[in-house]
Amino acid sequence: MTQGYDLVLVDGSSYLFRAYHALPKLSNSHGEPTGALVGVLNMLRKLIDDYQPERIAVVFDAPGRTFRDDLFPDYKATRPPLPEDLRAQIEPLHEVVRAMGLPLLAVPGVEADDVIGTLATQAAAAGLRTLISTGDKDLAQLVDERITLVNTMSGAQLDPEAVRAKFGVPPERIVDLLALTGDNVDNIPGVPNCGPKTAAKWLQAYGDLDGVMARADEVKGKVGDNLRAALDRLPLTRDLTRVRRDLSLDLSPDDLRPAQPDLKALRDWYRRLEARRLLATLPDDGELAHATAVSAAPGYELILTEAAFEAWYTRLEQAPLFAFDTETTALDYMRAELVGVSFAVEPGRAAYVPLAHDYPGAPDQLDRNWVLDRLRPLLEDPDRPKVGQNLKYDMSVLARYGVALRGLAHDTMLESYVLDSTATRHDMDSLAKKYLDRDTIRFETIAGKGAKQLTFNQIPLEQAGDYAAEDAEVTLSLHRALWPRIEALPGLSGLYREIEMPLVPVLSRMERAGVRIDRELLAAQSQALAERIQALEGQAHAVAGRPFNLGSPKQIGAIFFDELGLPVVAKTPTGVPSTSEGVLEQLANDGHELPRLILEHRRLAKLRSTYTDKLPQMVNAHTGRVHTSYHQAVAATGRLSSSDPNLQNIPIRSDEGRAIRRAFVPEPGRRLLAADYSQIELRIMAHLSGDERLLAAFAAGQDIHRATAAEILGLAPEQVTGEQRRSAKAINFGLIYGMSAFGLARQLGIDRGAAQEYVDRYFARYPGVRAYMERTRAQARRDKYVETLFGRRLYLTDIDHSNQGRRAGAERTAINAPLQGTAADVIKRAMIVVDGWIERDAPPLRLIMQVHDELVFEVAEGFVAEASTRIREAMQQAADLAVPLLVDIGVGANWDEAH
Known part of the structure; x- marks a missing residue:
């Protein structure tokens, strides 16, 4: 519990909007929207648990006009209407907050900010320390030695020093900064093209807004012209952004003590909302106590x-x-x-x-x-x-x-x-x-x-x-x-009875079979990796000009941005320049050496700690083999995952990953056989889309990436170069996973316009694929889920979310999930058939691993040819598609040779 505040003021309107845009759009079984409402209640509970305030108020905007509308008729004029599913949650939220016993305030004619500003100022005058819980930057102007802000989502607090660090000005200058920058959301005009950094620089130089206005002639360039053109309206803008602290309210901070909650009302509401976790927080009344005793x-x-x-x-x-x-x-x-x-x-x-x-x-x-x-x-x-x-x-x-x-x-x-x-x-x-x-x-x-x-x-x-x-x-x-x-639901019933339940004993037998590893080979690989890791650390220290901890984001940030002056690609939620893996990759792609060295160091260190060091320790003393755990109920698309060890993530395209695979070996007198579906997701795309050219290419047994390159470039297949085939492969697989032209450009190292031209040509030549994507998006928006060929559903709660990023992510999932999910269903069906043959006829082989689209067997040397035939038949007949399923089979003395 965090203590030390005499009054907690909650910006209820900020809570509601942030919950609505940040959380999935959920509803109860009666179709009533509940996501934002339950999100706010959970945030309130956490706030109360953290601070246990003696005084508290939850403050909302009242409906109707405010004094700011009178000052500026276009105030908030550009805001879109309140979404109906959000509007429907406001009054229920008010009722639940009152049932919790929390004082709720909504004062007509002013905004929640003004009520909060007045109460906080009154509390400070009375010697009380106040915490304001909000996501609204405007309230930073209230901060002083007795008033602190806490961010609704992150929990980060802003005292006067933190405000200065975040905004570049002290709290008393926040109003001036907001006047200069304006607010697009509230339609408050500021100085065009004047961002927070520019405004802070002016205020640091000239003291306050009046000083900036008085010395506007000293500001050079286009932004100076913009400042001078805005001088007449800046006093009004300052009035619009200033939070009032002098309202005449019917209560004082000392009146804001919570009452006893109305447990019956809360219980009724939580049940209506189907908020079981909230319901579980309530103490038992007589009826509930009896029910609990019975159960x-x-x-x-x-x-x-x-x-x-x-x-x-x-x-x-x-x-x-x-x-x-x-x-x-x-x-x-x-x-x-x-x-x-x-x-x-x-x-x-x-x-x-x-x-x-x-x-x-x-x-x-x-x-x-x-x-x-x-x-x-x-x-x-x-x-x-x-x-x-x-x-x-x-x-x-x-x-x-x-x-x-x-x-x-x-x-x-x-x-x-x-x-x-x-x-x-x-x-x-x-x-x-x-x-x-x-x-x-x-x-x-x-x-x-x-x-x-x-x-x-x-x-x-x-x-x-x-x-x-x-x-x-x-x-x-x-x-x-x-x-x-x-x-x-017949589709789900069939999936459950015919795939998921029959797979349980298959996975149990495969897990217990385990896989043999060459511990001596792994030990040698681990030593080699250790030497390379040490060399990379030395190179990184040399580039940085001093030793540092390659695992410390703080030290890396200091070297990158303070000492080497590398560009800031992104920032953390607290405003610190980020050194995430994505940032390192972008900097490395832009030619910066130190980020590349750190990424390589991390990659090798992870391989060493996860596999070459750890696998030998995981060998079972009784069987002499490593036994993973396969999980059916983890991946949303139906794919299996594995853990302890995770066999799904051993890289296949790197030399180090292939070396690790060479340590997976059979028992003496046996061979490893790897059976891998060839381009199964692209084949499923051809089936689902019904695109004539795609179907024809697969039917003719063409190299699909070469065929795609030929189609979009207007060449004969034999004229396609290796580089052109690589680009077509990136498009083929990128579209499945929702890659944009921007992402394709980064992957291929070309400009965005050229990448967009590739994509446009692709859809022009494969119109059935575009039609499938559009059809799937529309169906997902209508049904809120997509299905695989075998009836597996993936629900998409964000498919009509108001946040464009979350909505776009759901649309990408809608297109990919039927492909990846159907591929997962197909290989599960193949595993069931192959296992049935093994259990029935007891041939000299066993299924020992499943990795994505690949099955790995340990087979007696004299049975390899027959096993290859039977396994290929079973896998190719696992689904009836409009194009043939092909299976590549390899055999070797280790997994790398067999793959």
Whole structure:
């Protein structure tokens, strides 16, 4: 908690507009807009939690004219009308703020700024310290030793010194600075082409606005002419920008003490808004306390005897569907020891069977092997449906104990993911809150945090039993809430049943197979990288003229901008020149040596720490192989991701990345086989767009990049140079990912006009692609989502956002997601078919990795030819497109050779 302020004044109008433009445009299930409203309430809660003020007011602009309209009839005349979805949230917001017990002020005839200025000035006169929470720069004029500003979004505070540092003038000169610059948003005329830096320079030279006006003849150039032409209106501009501090208000700062919140009204509002997190912050009243007691104390049983176990076994046998969960000692499925299992057959009824709690004084528990043998007929029966949360983990853990989990009917993590990949996190606690409005027992609550966190076997059964049983019971309840929603959408239902659920055992087997690595080769690579990193550090120090920490943004900034005078490309939210990776790349592309050296140093250091140093430490002691974790419910488009280690990000185009891939090797007597879809997203584009030239090029088996270059340049394919093919490749893939002509120009190193000409020619020759893009944007705006060929949906909350940047980003996603998502669906379908063949016929090979559009197998040397044929057939038949799917297959003694 931050303390030290006697009064907090909230610029409610600033809060509302910033929340509206910064946050997704959300609505409740009745279609009422809620995004800005809930955003403001969350900001208010955080502000109150941070400062816990004794006095507070939330101040809004009142509707109607103000004295500034009388001074200047064109005041705010250029502002567009208030969006209807924002207007609809204003009065509800006022009602909720009042229900929170917070004083709310909206004074007719003046603006919120003037009310805030008056109250802050009165508070300062009374010896009170005031904090103004706003995003409005105009209020910086109020800052003094007793009045501080805090930024609504960033939390940065402005005291007098910070104002001077930010604006170049002290608080008492902010009005003069604003008069000179004007305000386009409020239609306040200033001096044309006079920005904040110019205005600050004049004020530093001439003292104040009157001094600038008196010595306007001394200002040279066009901007001086502009100043002199604006002299007559500057006094009016100053009056418009000056915040009033002398209003006659009906209350004083001491009257601004919050009242007790109206909990019933708040609860009703939060439920209407469907703001579950806000609802969870309210203390229970009688009704809610009763409901919580019912849901928090269901029929959970702790099973310690064979008789109790047999009674539950009978329930499981008779249940049409039961929830199942494991409790273990670790998140790593290859190291985790099984501590217990839990079941649920109906909401409110669940049991936990502890098997290996070994803390001092732990009661006797059923023998783990006996329980697993007894459960085996149920767990391995494919005709007994089970539901779980992240069942892949449970399957992998049980496999280490000789139990092959089958009958995986539903997975609530995947149900949530398929319903809406971006709406929420897909962990059980988040889902329980979103769909059941239940607060679950958090693991940290019973196990602690950090280095002293207990493993599950160390947790007393009094706590462990409820936690574990709740996992199973909540999972079953979640399934009952989620499955009807999926069933109501046939496309999603098919995707879930035919792709996502069948993929679970495939991924489990692939993870447990793991991949062998050459630790000695990685050690040599790590040493070589260390030497190159050290050499790069020396070169960077030489260019800089002194030693510095290449990982310190502050030191890099000082050298770049203070010592070397490099151009400032961008600034951080606090106004400091940025040294982000994007900035470094732009400076390096512009020919500056030091940014290039730092980027290269970072790239090699990341490869060394992430792969060459770390991979050998990740080899499993029992298998001698590295086992990654594949994640189905992370990427919004349906792509798989991996972690510990991340196999998706090993670079393939750099020498160092290929060297790391050479350390991925097969067992003796085996080879690695890599099967990679050829240009699958471009083929999907041809299918979706139906463009005749694109379809014809793929049908004829042409090199699509050469064909594209020939089309847009009017050449025969054999006349296309390597450079021209490279440019066409950049266009082909760039358009899929929404690259602009500006981005293409940077990538190809050409001017923007030439890049735009390339793009225009492309669309002229491939009009079907342009039509697909326009059609997709229109459909996305209408439906607020796009779909893959197999029914996967990606919802686009920003597709009609008022912020142009966010709207453009959503439009790029709308075009790319069906392509990338369909490619993800296709390779998943291929994996399911190939795995089915492996499980059925037990050929001498195993699937060991999936990386984007590539599958990697470990194959017996004598089976390579047959494996290549069968794998290619399965992958090429994974989707029926208007163009052929092609698969490139390579074989080698390591991954680099095979790719």
